[in-house]
Amino acid sequence: MDVLWMIPLLLLMIIPLLMCTSSTFVFYFKKFFYVAWMMVLALIAIPLCILKSGGRDIENMRIIRFMVRHVKYLLGLRFEVSGWEHLQTEGPYVVISNHQSSLDVLGLMEILPDRCTTIAKKELVYAGTVGLICWLGGIVFINRKKTSDAKSVMADAAKTMLDDQIRLWVFPEGTRNQNGDLLPFKKGAFHLAVQAQVPIIPVVFSSYSNFYLRKEKQFKSGVIRLKILPKIETKGMTSDDVSSLSDKSFDLMRAAFLDISDSITRSNGPVRH
Numbered sequence: 650m651d652v653l654w655m656i657p658l659l660l661l662m663i664i665p666l667l668m669c670t671s672s673t674f675v676f677y678f679k680k681f682f683y684v685a686w687m688m689v690l691a692l693i694a695i696p697l698c699i700l701k702s703g704g705r706d707i708e709n710m711r712i713i714r715f716m717v718r719h720v721k722y723l724l725g726l727r728f729e730v731s732g733w734e735h736l737q738t739e740g741p742y743v744v745i746s747n748h749q750s751s752l753d754v755l756g757l758m759e760i761l762p763d764r765c766t767t768i769a770k771k772e773l774v775y776a777g778t779v780g781l782i783c784w785l786g787g788i789v790f791i792n793r794k795k796t797s798d799a800k801s802v803m804a805d806a807a808k809t810m811l812d813d814q815i816r817l818w819v820f821p822e823g824t825r826n827q828n829g830d831l832l833p834f835k836k837g838a839f840h841l842a843v844q845a846q847v848p849i850i851p852v853v854f855s856s857y858s859n860f861y862l863r864k865e866k867q868f869k870s871g872v873i874r875l876k877i878l879p880k881i882e883t884k885g886m887t888s889d890d891v892s893s894l895s896d897k898s899f900d901l902m903r904a905a906f907l908d909i910s911d912s913i914t915r916s917n918g919p920v921r922h
């Protein structure tokens with residue numbers, strides 16, 4: 650019994666010691682803490698969302714946004730946001746942003762407009778309490794392995810955007826990427842905006858490479874710059890315009906990414922279709 654009491658005491662002594670001496674320990678500790686804390690927050694948010702809205706409802710994103718806002722402090726991260734005025738756009742729109750890591754959720758919650766939810770891979774719904782809270786927040790799940798299914802879900806989403814006056818946040822790279830540049834954009838977000846005839850608002854996260862390096866197992870404190878760019882109108886566009894709309898958005902976002910990123914470890918040049 651006496652020995653059991655000593656375990657938490659020992660942990661309380663060893664963890665700060667390791668935090669001061671081993672950057673690899675800090676990396677794993679912060680990653681574990683992030684996932685575990687998000688799971689706990691989701692567990693708390695689930696009954697709140699059910700009580701407030703009775704089930705799946707985009708208004709639950711307000712609760713989720715509120716619950717997540719403090720997590721940046723616990724991980725030693727700070728956001729510098731510019732271009733707030735571009736989000737002051739009435740009605741539905743599509744937000745597009747680059748995608749480096751699951752930490753992007755913190756930036757997303759930092760600036761998430763009202764009545765805005767995201768498009769996510771369907772696997773996320775199975776992520777325990779986080780999956781359930783994503784479902785309650787109205788997140789639209791797509792099957793990336795079946796393009797025809799994903800296209801039809803997104804066509805429905807275009808209709809819902811207009812019927813329910815909602816905004817959708819899409820990661821057009823389609824996967825997480827930390828190669829020091831943007832991946833070529835998938836087309837879904839642009840079809841979505843053109844089908845709904847709503848503007849696109851590009852948002853750029855600066856490179857995380859000055860504080861978070863997956864291969865080198867480093868997760869330091871740091872600043873993330875978030876740049877919200879002016880909206881791109883799609884009124885009058887058709888599916889023929891999707892490629893040029895995607896290219897234009899890519900060029901604008903890449904220029905902003907390079908501009909706001911301090912240190913860029915670019916292994917390859919930009920890859921274009």
Ligand SMILES: CCCCCCCCCCCCCCC(=O)SCCNC(=O)CCNC(=O)[C@H](O)C(C)(C)COP(=O)(O)OP(=O)(O)OC[C@H]1O[C@@H](n2cnc3c(N)ncnc32)[C@H](O)[C@@H]1OP(=O)(O)O
Binds near residue numbers: 691822
């Ligand atoms: C309290 C605690 C709280 C915790 C809370 C946590 C909250 C978490 C929220 C955050 C979640 C974040 C999750 C992020 C992700 O999951 S990112 C991964 C999933 N997202 C995406 O993949 C979106 C981007 N992908 C696309 O848009 C793709 O285009 C896709 C629709 C998936 C199709 O994929 P693919 O076939 O690989 O892509 P292509 O772009 O090459 O398209 C192939 C052809 O189809 C045409 N196309 C595409 N979409 C459409 C469409 N909607 N309508 C018509 N046609 C379409 C496209 O033009 C291509 O044809 P052509 O080559 O042009 O002829």
Ligand SMILES: CCCCCCCC/C=C\CCCCCCCC(=O)OC[C@@H](O)COP(=O)(O)O
Binds near residue numbers: 688776
């Ligand atoms: C039953 C237990 C399952 C545990 C699973 C843990 C799930 C993670 C929990 C908390 C992390 C915080 C919020 C995570 C939101 C992550 C969204 C995300 O970044 O998904 C990745 C997706 O964009 C692209 O996936 P890939 O890069 O293609 O792969």
